[in-house]
Amino acid sequence: MVLLHSAVGTGWQTPPKKMGLKILYEAQAQGYIEIRGEFQKRQMRLTPLGQETVERDRRRLQAREL
Numbered sequence: 001m002v003l004l005h006s007a008v009g010t011g012w013q014t015p016p017k018k019m020g021l022k023i024l025y026e027a028q029a030q031g032y033i034e035i036r037g038e039f040q041k042r043q044m045r046l047t048p049l050g051q052e053t054v055e056r057d058r059r060r061l062q063a064r065e066l
Contacts (some may be wrong), residue, residue, distance in 0.1 A: 001057060002016075003015065003016065003019060003023055003024070003027055003032075003033070004027070004032055004033075004046065004050055004053060004054045004057075005054060005057070005058075006019075007033075007044070007045070007046045007050070007054070009046075010045055010046045010047075010048075010051055011045055012036070012043045012044070012045045013043060013044065013045065014042070014043055014044075015042065015043075015044050024042075024044060027044075027050070031047055031049045031050070032046065032047060032049060032050035032053060033045065033046055033047060033050050034047055
């Protein structure tokens with residue numbers, strides 16, 4: 001979830017620092033993100049499923065605060 005919450009919108013962006021490839025590939029395999037590029041030029045973006053998951057989790061967190 002940290003990876004998904006760190007994404008800003010659905011545009012291409014660099015993954016957060018210290019984010020391992022294993023986590024990126026797991027999120028891609030589950031359909032939450034798309035990955036392009038190699039090594040330091042690697043980029044990711046949220047898929048519609050990933051965006052929906054982030055929004056649902058943000059609403060859940062806001063409800064817990066109330």
